[in-house]
Each structure stands twice: as structure tokens, then as C-alpha cells.
Amino acid sequence: MRGIYTPVTQIRRQVFVEIAKAAFEGAPAATLEEIPYRIIPGEVPTYRDSVFKERAIIGERVRLGLGLPVRGAGEQGSITGDLDLARLNEKFYEGPLVNVIPFACNACEEKAYMVTDQCQGCLAHPCVSVCPVKAISIVNGRSQIDKSKCIKCGRCKDACPYSAIVKAERPCAAACGVDAIESDYLGRASINHDKCVSCGQCLVSCPFAAIADKSQIFQLVEALKAPGEVIAAIAPSFVGQFGPMATPERVKKALLDLGFSGVYEVAIGADLGAVEEAHHYAHKVATGEEPYFATSCCPSWSVMAKRDFPTVAPYVSSALTPMVATARIVKKEHPDAQVVFVGPCAAKKLEAARRSVRSDVDFVITFEELMGMFVAKGIEFGENEPVEMTDATSGGRGYAVAGGVADAIGNCIRELYPELEVKIDRAEGLKNCKKMLALAKAGKRNGYLMEGMACPGGCVAGAGTILPIPKAATAVKQFQEAAKEKSPTQSAYHEADE
Amino acid sequence: MKRLSVEICVCTKCVMNGAMDIIEAVEGLKKLKTQLRLNSQVDIVTRSFCSGADVCPLVCVNGERMEHSNSETVMAKIISLTSKDVK
Structure with missing residues (x-):
């Protein structure tokens, strides 16, 4: 993902442009409220199952772009309800810097080993032989991993001559070098801020655009406009x-x-x-x-x-x-x-x-x-x-x-x-x-x-x-x-x- | 060998909307010359020519305008033009 222009990159950059534009024009809060509708126009969803959800996620990105805290789906309020906090021509910063937008997260499964269609059901089936906990068995001529037994050691993956066993890992967690990505009660990614060093690699690695950092664009433009x-x-x-x-x-x-x-x-x-x-x-x-x-x-x-x-x-x-x-x-x-x-x-x-x-x-x-x-x-x-x-x-x-x-x-x-x-x-x-x-x-x-x-x-x-x-x-x-x-x-x- | 001209607008807005990644994708295509049986030389030209219109990123392949283009559409266009040449 890193270094490839995707819709995730596009959305992130559109939000920056819209916030900067609103700040340069001295637009009222109502203009900031319109940003999700400008980025996601119409009634048909483009990226997710609902256009309302798409706009709500953009709304949280706008909040982070303004330096405001991210909110969960259960919190009521307009995007700019607390804008007065951030309408400054000096630095406005309240931690944490890097945030997961909870309802944008796909709740990808944590690390797991999976058998793909590439499995030939071979006679040797070394995957079964190397598994230390007998988590692999041959079912209907193919390897099958019992997740309740699997200890995720990866030996089966290394042993398979057809590369039929793959390691699936959350992209955000795979990109994180300090193991700061954990899960919330719904299995969605959450950041352990005691471990996080804010390198930002998770935010450029999340394919669902669910992670973003706070920005100071809005306050900077205010400073540029001030004497x-x-x-x-x-x-x-x-x-x-x-x-x-x-x-x-x-x-x-x-x-x-x-x-x-x-x-x-x-x-x-x-x-x-x-x-x-x-x-x-x-x-x-x-x-x-x-x-x-x-x-x-x-x-x-x-x-x-x-x-x-x-x-x-x-x-x-x-x-x-x-x-x-x-x-x-x-x-x-x-x-x-x-x-x-x-x-x-x-x-x-x-x-x-x-x-x-x-x-x-x-x-x-x-x-x-x-x-x-x-x-x-x-x-x-x-x-x-x-x-x-x-x-x-x-x-x-x-x-x-x-x-x-x-x-x-x-x-x-x-x-x-x-x-x-x-x-x-x-x-x-x-x-x-x-x-x-x-x-x-x-x-x-x-x-x-x-x-x-x-x-x-x-x-x-x-x-x-x-x-x-x-x-x-x-x-x-x-x-x-x-x-x-x-x-x-x-x-x-x-x-x-x- | 025929030449294929790929002009990529690199105005501020086009760059922000992925023009540099389109350049990267077209350059990457040259490396797949054998697999794709490309028999044309792809010339990449970068300049600012979209005049700030709402068409970014703008790419012209052999003079044909491709508005709101991306790596995928530009690569497909190049391959379709060169595969015609193969026939």
C-alpha cells in the first residue's frame, strides 16, 4: 500500500484541501460541515455499504484534520460542535496524535494462518507432520487448520511445498514496529498509546482509511492570515x-x-x-x-x-x-x-x-x-x-x-x-x-x-x-x-x- | 518501432491527485515489455496543461485526453493501443 496512490490516499488529501480552503476563505463552521457531502456526493455509496457511513467517516477525518478528538458511532454531535476549541492562530494539540476511527475499521482478524485453494491435498502433507499441536488435519482431501488448537507458530506455512498456507495479519499491526495495535470489544483495531511512538506507518497501511493523525493545517492558516x-x-x-x-x-x-x-x-x-x-x-x-x-x-x-x-x-x-x-x-x-x-x-x-x-x-x-x-x-x-x-x-x-x-x-x-x-x-x-x-x-x-x-x-x-x-x-x-x-x-x- | 506519447499533467492539483504514481506505473509498464509484447516506444512527457480545470489527473495518450485518470486506466489505454499494433 505504501507508495501506491489509492482511494484512501485520495480521501486523505481531499480532506486536507477542503480544510485549508475553508480556513483561507474564513468560512463559517457550516462550510466545514459540508465537506463530507463535497467529498462523497450523491446517494450511492462508493467505497462502503452506506453513503451515510462514508460521510460519517469523512466527518471524523475532518475533525482530526481540525485537531479535534475522534468520536465513536455512539457519540452525538455535529462535526464542528466544539470548533471554538480549535479556532486559534496558535498550536492546538491534545493527544493522542494517531487515532483509529472506530466505525471505519474493518475489524480484520488478528494474526491467523489459513489454507488457500492452492492446497493440493498432497500425499506428503508436511503441514500435518510439522504441527506441534495437531491443529492440522486432512478433510475432504485438503488441509484444514483447527483455529482453536493453532498456536500460530507458522511451521505449516514454511513446510508447504505449494505455498498454500498463508499468514493473514492486520495491515496496521504488521506495519507497527512496537506492537501497539490491539483490539477493542468489537474486534476493531485500537491503539495502545503507551506503546505507540506515532511513526504513522499504520495510518498509511490501513486499506480501510480507518486511521488518521491530527493536523494543524487549520490553525496554521489562521496564523498565516494574522499579522x-x-x-x-x-x-x-x-x-x-x-x-x-x-x-x-x-x-x-x-x-x-x-x-x-x-x-x-x-x-x-x-x-x-x-x-x-x-x-x-x-x-x-x-x-x-x-x-x-x-x-x-x-x-x-x-x-x-x-x-x-x-x-x-x-x-x-x-x-x-x-x-x-x-x-x-x-x-x-x-x-x-x-x-x-x-x-x-x-x-x-x-x-x-x-x-x-x-x-x-x-x-x-x-x-x-x-x-x-x-x-x-x-x-x-x-x-x-x-x-x-x-x-x-x-x-x-x-x-x-x-x-x-x-x-x-x-x-x-x-x-x-x-x-x-x-x-x-x-x-x-x-x-x-x-x-x-x-x-x-x-x-x-x-x-x-x-x-x-x-x-x-x-x-x-x-x-x-x-x-x-x-x-x-x-x-x-x-x-x-x-x-x-x-x-x-x-x-x-x-x-x-x- | 512506433512511438506512443504519454503526456501527464503535473500541475499542483494533478500531482496531489496521483500524477506521480501514474508516471511510476507507466515507467513500470516499460519493464513488462516482453510479457505485454509492447512493440511501441513509450515516451513520457510531464508538463502542466490541464489549466486548473476539474479534470485532474489529466493524461493524454497519443493526443487522446483522459480526464480523472489513474494508473489503472492509463495502463489499460497504453496496452490497448500497443496490442492493436501487434495485430
Whole structure:
């Protein structure tokens, strides 16, 4: 599903456009109430069994898009009944960030093994032989699994020579690297928010569009309309996201046309962080004072590492994340400005809500949400004049792809401490990140710099991206090559930072 | 070898509505040249030409407009045109 445009993607983006349009036009609450009817017109259902249900689900998506809490089917009220809570020109956020719309959930069966029509009823039937609990028997010439006995070990699946036994798993649960997807009393998915790290992979993996995160588009547009500076800090994975016409320079102009008073590359903060972490590695890890060192720029990975691996937690970088470092530079240069992080990531919304970060970053929106704002405002990239974008180095821009963070830090170490040998390990996807952390905990990653990325592929594969992942990675590479300075050590912002 | 021109509008609205995925699908089709017996060269052109009308995503295959297109309809169109050539 990830990286394929489906009706689920379409609905999600339509909601963003409609909310942004209503906000830009200063439309009354009644206009927001009409959104489900604009997205699902007529009397015939398109996606589900009832047009009323389709609209009710869109209604909850609108609420989440406004930052309001999701409701169950038993709760009475209009979509915008509590809109006054959210009608602000400053950040409005009440957890949880990622939500299941209960009545949109298909209540897919939790993990199960099933025999398909591919079963040949073969003479050998190794599935029966390998089952440790005698859950498989041959009925009418075919294998049959007794679910009451099955312990879901998967041995039968591995043994079948015809690949006739399949593992069925909820897509949201399969995508979740921290086992945060549970079931409610009706068997529908529910999120255990004590476990969830808000990476957003479940929301892009649910084929029933039942999971969505809260947005700040509405409040951001209000801020853009109000007097005062609003400055965008854009993550390096933005290149290519808005189509082939949207060169980095044209994206910058489009942001200015949207009402932002300035645009900074978040790769500036990455440059600063890479150098700081290179020094840290040389002074702490290479000397043996600390066993290893883990990067911190991906919030889902660092939250998971600190929470689930307490012995590793002290060695997760304490350097400012690129988002926060850049926001602080912006606030230093523009003390009264509101800073908006524009990125690929749902989890950054949560990072920005932390007490220590709240005053640095005022809003977080994803590329998908920004695209909704561009469409709502009728901004075309082919028509605007490009504005130069030369803030960051190649190394900082490389943070957008998996491996890029470790590359940038590793190159800085080699440049600043040529005598040191750098040992690097990295993992993409939270399940793989956990394996790497387990190795570190067991003492098998001593002396290592470890990079973790919650999204497989890195930031270019974040939940709020638009472009297919391989294309996005190529675009980042080209953007890196276009940088005037190659090494983060050459960033002009080091002096400003001192 | 014949040439098939696939023009894909990449205005803001078309991109938001899946134009990039259509490009990906058409490029992917080229890799199935043998299985699909494609005997035409597929040329992909990206530009903004839908003029903001409510037709997004807009694709033109050999000059024929396909409004509200998607990967599925564009791939089917390309295959139908090239399979005619095979006959």
C-alpha cells in the first residue's frame, strides 16, 4: 500500500484541501460541515455499504484534520460542535496524535494462518507432520487448520511445498514496529498509546482509511492570515515531493506565496548536529568512555530506544534534532516569528508538543498537508519565480534518506579525526531498529555509531510524503549534489551557533 | 518501432491527485515489455496543461485526453493501443 496512490490516499488529501480552503476563505463552521457531502456526493455509496457511513467517516477525518478528538458511532454531535476549541492562530494539540476511527475499521482478524485453494491435498502433507499441536488435519482431501488448537507458530506455512498456507495479519499491526495495535470489544483495531511512538506507518497501511493523525493545517492558516511573521523550516526530504515542476527554488517561492515570511532548510540543523555528534563520538565512544552512540533525529526511533531499552537510553544523542536546532536559529534571527516545521513525519508533531520543544516549534505540518494548502490556494509551480535556496550542505541534506545521517556523521569524524576508525550500524523500520538495539544491549555494538529510522527508507518514506520512495531518494541525491558546500563542517551556521 | 506519447499533467492539483504514481506505473509498464509484447516506444512527457480545470489527473495518450485518470486506466489505454499494433 505504501507508495501506491489509492482511494484512501485520495480521501486523505481531499480532506486536507477542503480544510485549508475553508480556513483561507474564513468560512463559517457550516462550510466545514459540508465537506463530507463535497467529498462523497450523491446517494450511492462508493467505497462502503452506506453513503451515510462514508460521510460519517469523512466527518471524523475532518475533525482530526481540525485537531479535534475522534468520536465513536455512539457519540452525538455535529462535526464542528466544539470548533471554538480549535479556532486559534496558535498550536492546538491534545493527544493522542494517531487515532483509529472506530466505525471505519474493518475489524480484520488478528494474526491467523489459513489454507488457500492452492492446497493440493498432497500425499506428503508436511503441514500435518510439522504441527506441534495437531491443529492440522486432512478433510475432504485438503488441509484444514483447527483455529482453536493453532498456536500460530507458522511451521505449516514454511513446510508447504505449494505455498498454500498463508499468514493473514492486520495491515496496521504488521506495519507497527512496537506492537501497539490491539483490539477493542468489537474486534476493531485500537491503539495502545503507551506503546505507540506515532511513526504513522499504520495510518498509511490501513486499506480501510480507518486511521488518521491530527493536523494543524487549520490553525496554521489562521496564523498565516494574522499579522506577524510565520517562518517555514522545511525538512530535506521535501525535494521532488510536489512534482517535477516543483524545484527546491520554486517550492521556496510557493511557500512565500502561501504567506510565509521566510523559509529555512532544516538541513542547517542537521549540519550542526552532524558536527556535534562527530565530536561526541570521538571524545566519548572512541575513547571507550561510552560503549556506543545512537542518533536522535528520528523521534519515533529515539522514543522507542529510550523507553524500551533503558540501558541504551543514556547513549542516545542529546544533540538537538535538526528540527529543533533550525527552529532555534530562526527564533534567534526572528524572535517574534512563529516557526513551522514542514516535513514528512507524523511523529514530529509529537516531538514539537514536548515541553522542552514547545517554545521552539509552533506548528508541524506534513508535505501532504502542505500540498493540500497549495491546492487550496491555487499555487502553481510552473508559474512562479524561483528563489535561491543555498542554506545547507550536502551532508545535512542527506539526512532525508536512510543511511544519510550515519554517512554525514561518519564523514565528519573522518574529516575531523582522520586517525579514528568509524564503526557504523544502521536499521530502518522499528522492528529492525529493535534488533539492532538488542545487539547493542548484549554488548555486540560497542564502539559503534548507530543510526535508526522508524520508516523503512528513511524520512523520504514518512507517513506524510507524496512521492514514491525510490524517486524521492533520487531527488534528495540530486539536491545533495547541488549543494555548494559538501561537508557539514563547512556550514556557515556554525559561527552563528557559537 | 512506433512511438506512443504519454503526456501527464503535473500541475499542483494533478500531482496531489496521483500524477506521480501514474508516471511510476507507466515507467513500470516499460519493464513488462516482453510479457505485454509492447512493440511501441513509450515516451513520457510531464508538463502542466490541464489549466486548473476539474479534470485532474489529466493524461493524454497519443493526443487522446483522459480526464480523472489513474494508473489503472492509463495502463489499460497504453496496452490497448500497443496490442492493436501487434495485430
